[in-house]
Amino acid sequence: MTTIKASCPTCGDVELTVGDVTVRVCAADNTGSYAFQCPMCRLAVVKDAENRIVDLLVASGVRLDVWALPAELFEPKTGAPINHDDLLDFHELLQRPDWFDRLSLSFHSGDH
Numbered sequence: 001m002t003t004i005k006a007s008c009p010t011c012g013d014v015e016l017t018v019g020d021v022t023v024r025v026c027a028a029d030n031t032g033s034y035a036f037q038c039p040m041c042r043l044a045v046v047k048d049a050e051n052r053i054v055d056l057l058v059a060s061g062v063r064l065d066v067w068a069l070p071a072e073l074f075e076p077k078t079g080a081p082i083n084h085d086d087l088l089d090f091h092e093l094l095q096r097p098d099w100f101d102r103l104s105l106s107f108h109s110g111d112h
Contacts, residue, residue: 002060008038018061023054027068
């Protein structure tokens with residue numbers, strides 16, 4: 001059985017099996033990381049990994065998880081960014097018992 005040595009920020013060096021580790025690669029930019037739960041303290045640990053480390057771990061039998069950035073990141077942005085005053089106005093609106101109705105009216109009237 002393959003043993004993988006990794007480092008926990010709390011416990012130091014630990015030994016893991018291929019089933020204890022997951023490799024994650026972002027489809028958009030090919031950046032990689034690996035994750036495991038420390039067998040000693042149970043802390044979830046995530047570390048960046050260069051391509052050669054990703055390749056080595058996957059070749060050893062570690063599960064590969066390819067993920068994509070959320071589609072919302074690629075949507076066009078229109079209008080001014082929200083500011084502190086906008087947040088205060090929204091907070092005040094949420095204090096009202098009819099906040100949802102007022103927000104719906106504002107949205108449907110084009111006042112957004």
